[in-house]
Amino acid sequence: GAGVSQSPSNKVTEKGKDVELRCDPISGHTALYWYRQRLGQGLEFLIYFQGNSAPDKSGLPSDRFSAERTGESVSTLTIQRTQQEDSAVYLCASSQRTSGRTDTQYFGPGTRLTVL
Amino acid sequence: AQSVTQLGSHVSVSEGALVLLRCNYSSSVPPYLFWYVQYPNQGLQLLLKYTSAATLVKGINGFEAEFKKSETSFHLTKPSAHMSDAAEYFCAVSDLTDKLIFGTGTRLQVFP
Numbered sequence: 001g002a003g004v005s006q007s008p009s010n011k012v013t014e015k016g017k018d019v020e021l022r023c024d025p026i027s028g029h030t031a032l033y034w035y036r037q038r039l040g041q042g043l044e045f046l047i048y049f050q051g052n053s054a055p056d057k058s059g060l061p062s063d064r065f066s067a068e069r070t071g072e073s074v075s076t077l078t079i080q081r082t083q084q085e086d087s088a089v090y091l092c093a094s095s096q097r098t099s100g101r102t103d104t105q106y107f108g109p110g111t112r113l114t115v116l
Numbered sequence: 117a118q119s120v121t122q123l124g125s126h127v128s129v130s131e132g133a134l135v136l137l138r139c140n141y142s143s144s145v146p147p148y149l150f151w152y153v154q155y156p157n158q159g160l161q162l163l164l165k166y167t168s169a170a171t172l173v174k175g176i177n178g179f180e181a182e183f184k185k186s187e188t189s190f191h192l193t194k195p196s197a198h199m200s201d202a203a204e205y206f207c208a209v210s211d212l213t214d215k216l217i218f219g220t221g222t223r224l225q226v227f228p
Contacts (some may be wrong), residue, residue: 042220044202101148101212
């Protein structure tokens with residue numbers, strides 16, 4: 001696996017349902033980030049993992065959003081009781097975290113979430 | 117706090133013309149700046165980054181950007197546009213906790 005992978009690529013759900021989005025980072029990358037891209041807008045930071053701890057959750061928009069990570073591997077972003085404003089592309093990125101602020105983040109192709 | 121402003125949500129150029137995409141930043145600490153490109157239905161790909169080693173940064177696909185502290189700018193340029201350059205371009209600054217703060221993006225159209 002050369003790059004970051006995300007699944008599903010597309011998800012259509014009904015308002016009020018829960019959804020889980022998955023991210024597989026590049027092997028060996030200790031840092032993992034979730035971002036959200038709403039139509040016509042830039043990317044908004046959601047949460048950052050270093051290993052399986054989350055030192056920065058400041059971007060999670062409400063308590064309906066949560067995320068976890070297993071070791072330095074897969075991460076799952078869960079949205080409970082989805083609302084129409086949750087419709088967006090959810091992007092995951094990973095980095096080696098060798099120097100911190102200058103590390104390159106490698107992005108996955110995203111999950112397009114549509115809430116009807 | 118860190119922030120990025122991209123002037124111009126859409127830029128159109130003719131094939132072979134100069135590409136100039138503008139980015140201004142605000143940062144309370146020495147900034148580290150990035151340009152990413154997003155092709156349709158794909159994730160973001162790093163074009164180049166400024167990490168204080170050199171003010172003129174060369175990236176992939178013939179793009180370059182110059183860090184100008186006095187102007188708080190990091191504009192992206194390419195001398196000659198190609199049809200394949202049509203995409204959305206995002207400027208970003210890294211935060212103290214390493215997350216990226218993105219601008220709202222500039223969509224580049226290239227006409228034959």
